[in-house]
Amino acid sequence: xxxxxxxxxxxxxxxxxxxxxxxxxxxxxxxxxxxxxxxxxxxxxxxxxxxxxxxxxxxxxxxxxxxxxxxxxxxxxxxxxxxxxxxxxxxxxxxxxxxxxxxxxxxxxxxxxxxxxxxxxxxxxxxxxxxxxxxxxxxxxxxxxxxxxxxxxxxxxxxxxxxxxxxxxxxxxxxxxxxxxxxxxxxxxxxxxxxxxxxxxxxxxxxxxxxxxxxxxxxxxxxxxxxxxxxxxxxxxxxxxxxxxxxxxxxxxxxxxxxxxxxxxxxxxxxxxxxxxxxxxxxxxxxxxxxxxxxxxxxxxxxxxxxxxxxxxxxxxxxxxxx
Numbered sequence: 001x002x003x004x005x006x007x008x009x010x011x012x013x014x015x016x017x018x019x020x021x022x023x024x025x026x027x028x029x030x031x032x033x034x035x036x037x038x039x040x041x042x043x044x045x046x047x048x049x050x051x052x053x054x055x056x057x058x059x060x061x062x063x064x065x066x067x068x069x070x071x072x073x074x075x076x077x078x079x080x081x082x083x084x085x086x087x088x089x090x091x092x093x094x095x096x097x098x099x100x101x102x103x104x105x106x107x108x109x110x111x112x113x114x115x116x117x118x119x120x121x122x123x124x125x126x127x128x129x130x131x132x133x134x135x136x137x138x139x140x141x142x143x144x145x146x147x148x149x150x151x152x153x154x155x156x157x158x159x160x161x162x163x164x165x166x167x168x169x170x171x172x173x174x175x176x177x178x179x180x181x182x183x184x185x186x187x188x189x190x191x192x193x194x195x196x197x198x199x200x201x202x203x204x205x206x207x208x209x210x211x212x213x214x215x216x217x218x219x220x221x222x223x224x225x226x227x228x229x230x231x232x233x234x235x236x237x238x239x240x241x242x243x244x245x246x247x248x249x250x251x252x253x254x255x256x257x258x259x260x261x262x263x264x265x266x267x268x269x270x271x272x273x274x275x276x277x278x279x280x281x282x283x284x285x286x287x288x289x290x291x292x293x294x295x296x297x298x299x300x301x302x303x304x305x306x307x308x309x310x311x312x313x314x315x316x317x318x319x320x321x322x323x
Contacts, residue, residue, distance in 0.1 A: 007093045008035045011042035014090070018045045021252045024279050028245035028286075029149075036101060036148045039093040043080075044111065044141055046090030047073045051115040066119040074112060081105040101148050110140035113316065123201075124190045127223075128307065128315060133188060134170040135163065135312035142166030143309070146234075149242050156309075161234020163309040164227040165250060171224035172257035175217045179205060179268040189216055210265045221261040228254050229301035232294050244290040251282035251289075 002010075015023045015038050026037050048054065050069050076086045080095035081104075097103060114136030124130040146162035147153060174181075174188045181187060182205045191201060197212035204213050228250055235246045255274050260267045274282075307315075 002089055002092055004096055007042075007089055007096060008038060010089045011035075011038035011093050014038070014042045014045050021256075021274060021279065022249055024276075024283070025245050025249035025252060028241055028248055028283065030239075030241050033149055033242060033245075036097045037145060039097040040103075040141075040144060040148055042090040043077075043094035043097075043108075046088065047077075047112065047115060051119060070112075070115055070119045073115065077108050077112065078105065081108070097148060101150075102153065103144055103147055104153075107140065107144050107147070110136060110313075110316070111144070114138075114140070118186070123187050126190050126192050130188065130190050131167065131307050132312055132315050134167045134174075135309070135316065138166035138170035138173075139163035139309065139312065140166070142169075142231075149238060151238075158234045158237050160309045161231050161237075163312070164234070164305070165231035165246065168224045168228040168231060168250070168257075169253045171220050171227070172253050172260070175220045175224070175260045175267075176256055176272045178213070178217070180271075189220075193219070205268075214264050214267070217267065218261050221257040224257045225254070226301050226304045229298040230305050232298045233302055236294055240290065244286050247286035247289050248283045251286055252279055255282065 015026065019041070022041065026034055026041075029037060050073055051066060053069070076088055076091040077094065079086045080091045081098055083095060083099070086092055086095070094103075094108070098108075114133060117133055117136065122133075124133055140163070142162040142165050143159050145166075146159055151158050151162065153159070178187075178189070187202070187204065189204060193216050194201065194204060197209075197216060199209045199212055199216075203209060231250060232247070235243050235250070238246060252274050255278065256272055259272050259274070263269075263272070
């Protein structure tokens with residue numbers, strides 16, 4: 001089995017290639033936390049790439065055989081938690097960080113169910129469905145990241161806030177990537193939302209529906225803001241450098257959603273990115289925010305949250321399995 005130092009090196013390369021925004025924020029952690037975050041990220045990234053036949057995101061590969069690839073992810077993840085060699089550095093990395101922090105197979109299983117939704121060619125019908133998807137692919141990851149940072153699995157409220165940050169990140173990603181998802185034959189906009197705006201299923205990218213799509217995305221971005229504010233409450237409970245890193249990541253991803261909303265009808269003319277200079281600005285702002293109380297405006301926005309982590313877990317439990 002590859003030794004820990006080598007696994008950390010491989011994981012670092014993975015995050016630098018797969019998520020420049022999160023990679024920038026991750027360097028603010030203390031060394032131990034940073035390495036563990038990288039190890040967990042490597043597993044998340046590799047699972048996504050296996051199921052979607054990608055290389056660190058980007059264009060989807062051939063989509064036939066997704067169920068077989070999903071089963072491979074499940075099997076290798078189980079091997080990692082059993083402490084056995086998996087033949088894949090990213091899964092071995094998961095095994096290392098799980099043994100060091102107390103991550104469980106159940107936590108990882110919640111993430112894998114998100115890949116199962118994609119493998120089932122699924123689209124949300126309602127806002128609750130959308131949030132369920134975001135819970136699996138990002139909220140559950142937020143919970144795992146919190147445990148990696150030392151949050152107790154029994155600290156339900158702080159884990160709720162960590163989940164909220166993942167939800168905010170994923171909503172920003174969905175808003176930004178609507179055109180890319182459409183090209184890949186996927187859509188994460190609730191059918192109910194499209195019906196309210198008189199957009200027929202599958203036609204959301206047609207030019208004459210752009211104003212309606214812009215209104216939908218503004219709604220999605222506002223929801224992301226609510227969950228980001230809720231996460232800000234939980235971040236205040238973390239250690240200093242951890243709080244700084246999380247607030248920096250929240251600022252950078254929050255800017256993606258804000259920029260998509262600002263660009264309106266032109267949001268998908270080209271991919272929304274946050275420049276390195278602006279990332280440095282958010283890192284600086286996060287340093288100041290880390291020593292300040294949670295703003296009242298954030299507390300007010302957080303109170304608008306409609307679904308808790310437990311609500312999402314219950315929803316997922318009652319609608320399982322899909323694959």
